[in-house]
Structure formats: C-alpha cells, structure tokens
Amino acid sequence: MTATALNDIIGRRVIHIDQFIGRRLKRNIYSRQGSLLLSQNCILDHHHINLLHQHGIDLWKEDPQYVTEILTKEAVLEVQAIFEKIRYQSEQLSNQDIQEAIIPKIQQLCINNLSNVILELSKKDNYTYRHCIGVSLISYLIGKWLGLKDEELQNLAIAGLLHDLGKIKISDSILNKTSSLSADEYAEMKLHTHFGYEMIRNISEMTEQQALVALQHHEREDGSGYPFRIAGVKITLYSKIVAVADVFHTMISERTYKKPIPLYQVFEEIYNRGYKLFDSMVVHCFIMNMMIRMVGDHVILTDGQVARIVMLHSDDLINPLVEANGNFYDLRNSEHKILDFVYNQ
Structure with a gap:
C-alpha cells in the first residue's frame, strides 16, 4: 500500500463491505502490494466485493457514496415494507422503527444533487411509494430551512412519509382511476384523511401533530380545502409544510395518465398562486431555497437559448438575472422567460 493510501485510512472506521453493493467509490482502492484494484467512480457489484475479499481489503464508511437511483430504489422498498x-x-x-429505516436514506438523498433527486423521485414506477418519499424529503428540507431542530425534523419527515397512509383503506378502483372521480368517489377518496389520522395515532410513539398531518394536509390557508375547511392558525405547522411538499411532488410526477409538469413551471405556479392557498412563510422559504440551489444551473429560455442563472431578485424569486451567450437578461422586465431547467445526470 502506498503512503498516500495509508494516510487516507487513518482514523476511519471499517464497515463490512457487502453493505456497499451499488455504491460509487470516491477513491481508488489499492492492493496491499500497491497495485490498483478498483478505480474511483466504480459502482460496486458482487464481483468487486469478491475481489476485495480475496485481497483482504476493507472499506471505510467514507469510501463509497450513494447513487441517487439506487438509494431511491432502496427507500421505495423500505416504504413498501412499512405500509x-x-x-x-x-x-x-413504532415511530422509532420507521425513523431508523427511513431517516438515514432521506438524509443521504438530501446531500445528493437536488435536481437529480427530484428527477428520480418524479418517475412513475411505484408512484405511491415514491410520492411518500418525495413528500418526506421535501418536508424535511423545508423544515431544515425553517430552522427546526433535529427531533422535529425527523418527526416531520415521518409525518410526510405517512401523510397518505389512509389511502390503503380506499378501494383500488378509485385510487387507480384515470378519469375524473364521480361525486361519490371523490367523497370516498377524501376519507383517507380521517383513516390516516386514526391509523397514525395507533402507531406507538407517534405524536398528535404527526397524526394531524394526515388529517390536515389537504386543508388550505383560505379555507377552501378539506375535510373541515379550516384555515390559517387552525392548521398545524407540520401540516402546512407537508401540504406544499405534497402539491409540489404531485405536480412534478409522471403518472400512467399524466405527464409531469416541467420543474420551473411548478415553481412558477406555486409562487404565483401558492400564497393564497398555502402558508406564505412556507411558500417563500421553499421557493427561495430551491431557487438558490439553482443559481449557476442552466435553463432553456422561450426563444430557445440556453442561459445560466446568475442571480436571484428578492422581490421576484422566479424571474432571476440570467446570462446567455455573453448577454445578460433581467427576467423581471424582459421578453425572455424560462421554460425549464436543463438537467445534468
């Protein structure tokens, strides 16, 4: 082993390498004689693991990084098993059991490239469980941006994960219907809020605030929601956060009967209409922090140009200053507008 490789491993903890199948290596792995066994960016499979076993090489927890697609697939399976x-x-x-299964994956997804995570969570495969993960993840991020403490964040993430739990008591013919629901079918669908509330209250260590998310996530600030048409301060903070996360993930998601709405258009819709329907503090926090993470990213303009987001405006978060081919456009007062982001995978 080279001196550099030896220095790399000082102070780090060995973890059984079978746990890292599907992860991407962050560094080169050398044999004890100093020859290269596996290259940086290699995605580990059973063959690689066997090779490391043969050479008596251990990995440390810092060596591999999660791959968004694989991490999401693992989270989907965990959520399916929980449901x-x-x-x-x-x-x-119990609340603790669910946290131990899900929170580490939510936290790992949060530190991955956010655009790629959003793309992965918007796929139609296993939509029900992807939606639960997506709402949990976005709720966790909003809570973090709002300054919630760790315990609150974990409880919020689990509340987001289980917000639609009551749908397991709704008939599949309604859940999977591709045309508009009849009045009776819609009335039955709305019962999932009551069902979810009672089911979550019966899970050990769950709080009343977590259960209320299932009951209130379709309530709206102006009183136009359901099931009780409550408004404003009568809706809990967790419910206000999950309501925004729920609508956001629903809009960006692909379904068998619905194409996803382009991400920028979703931001635009929530920004322009959301202040009436949702808590203004939550909407502002969500849009501002999502757009901040897009600064430096590329977008497609209405005239077909590819531009780079240079700076946000505090008075108009979704119409930033952009640069295209050496020209700068302030989209607040320009004929140019954004169609969508350019994604890098």
Missing part, C-alpha cells in the same frame, strides 16, 4: 406491515398488521411498528 404492508401496517396494512396487514404483521408487525407492531
């Missing part, structure tokens, strides 16, 4: 345990009452789960 099935609750549906069939095959195992008594």
Whole structure:
C-alpha cells in the first residue's frame, strides 16, 4: 500500500463491505502490494466485493457514496415494507422503527444533487411509494430551512412519509382511476384523511401533530380545502409544510395518465398562486431555497437559448438575472422567460 493510501485510512472506521453493493467509490482502492484494484467512480457489484475479499481489503464508511437511483430504489422498498406491515398488521411498528429505516436514506438523498433527486423521485414506477418519499424529503428540507431542530425534523419527515397512509383503506378502483372521480368517489377518496389520522395515532410513539398531518394536509390557508375547511392558525405547522411538499411532488410526477409538469413551471405556479392557498412563510422559504440551489444551473429560455442563472431578485424569486451567450437578461422586465431547467445526470 502506498503512503498516500495509508494516510487516507487513518482514523476511519471499517464497515463490512457487502453493505456497499451499488455504491460509487470516491477513491481508488489499492492492493496491499500497491497495485490498483478498483478505480474511483466504480459502482460496486458482487464481483468487486469478491475481489476485495480475496485481497483482504476493507472499506471505510467514507469510501463509497450513494447513487441517487439506487438509494431511491432502496427507500421505495423500505416504504413498501412499512405500509404492508401496517396494512396487514404483521408487525407492531413504532415511530422509532420507521425513523431508523427511513431517516438515514432521506438524509443521504438530501446531500445528493437536488435536481437529480427530484428527477428520480418524479418517475412513475411505484408512484405511491415514491410520492411518500418525495413528500418526506421535501418536508424535511423545508423544515431544515425553517430552522427546526433535529427531533422535529425527523418527526416531520415521518409525518410526510405517512401523510397518505389512509389511502390503503380506499378501494383500488378509485385510487387507480384515470378519469375524473364521480361525486361519490371523490367523497370516498377524501376519507383517507380521517383513516390516516386514526391509523397514525395507533402507531406507538407517534405524536398528535404527526397524526394531524394526515388529517390536515389537504386543508388550505383560505379555507377552501378539506375535510373541515379550516384555515390559517387552525392548521398545524407540520401540516402546512407537508401540504406544499405534497402539491409540489404531485405536480412534478409522471403518472400512467399524466405527464409531469416541467420543474420551473411548478415553481412558477406555486409562487404565483401558492400564497393564497398555502402558508406564505412556507411558500417563500421553499421557493427561495430551491431557487438558490439553482443559481449557476442552466435553463432553456422561450426563444430557445440556453442561459445560466446568475442571480436571484428578492422581490421576484422566479424571474432571476440570467446570462446567455455573453448577454445578460433581467427576467423581471424582459421578453425572455424560462421554460425549464436543463438537467445534468
């Protein structure tokens, strides 16, 4: 092993390498004789693991990084397992059990490239569980941006994860219907808020605030929501946050009967209409922090040019200053507008 490789491993903890199948290596891995075994950016599979076993090489927890697609797939399977345990009452789960299964994956997704995470979570495969993860993730981020403490963030993320739990008691014919619901079908669909509230209250260690998210996430600031048409301060903070995350993920998602709305158009819609329907502090926090993370990214303008976001305006977060081919455009007062972001995967 080279001196550099030896210095790399000082002070780090060995973890059983089988846990890292599907992860991408952040550094080169050398044999004890100093020859290269695996290159940086290699995605580990069973063959690689066997090779490392043969050479007696251990990995440290810092060596591999999560790959968004694989991490999302793992999270989908975890959520599916949790819902099935609750549906069939095959195992008594607690808030702590669910946190231990999901929170580490949510935290890992949060530190990945946000545009790629959003793209991955918007796919139509396993939509129900992707939606739960997406709402949990976005709720966690909004809570973090608002300054919530760690325990609050974890409880908020689990509330977001379970916000639609009551839908397991709604008939599949309604859940999977591709045309408009009849009045009776819509009335049945709305019952998922009540069902979810009661089910979450029966899970050990869940708080009343978490249960209320299931009941209130379709309520709106102007009183136009359901099930009770409550407004303003009568809606809890967790519910206000999850309501924005729920609508955002629904809009960006692909379904068998619906194409996703381009991400920028979703931001525009929530920014322009959201202050009436949602808590203004939550909307502003969400849009501002999402757009901040897009500074430096590229967008497609209405005239077909590809531009780079240079700076946000505090008075108009979704019409930033952009640069295209050496020309700068202030989109607040320009004929040029953004169509969508250019994604890098």
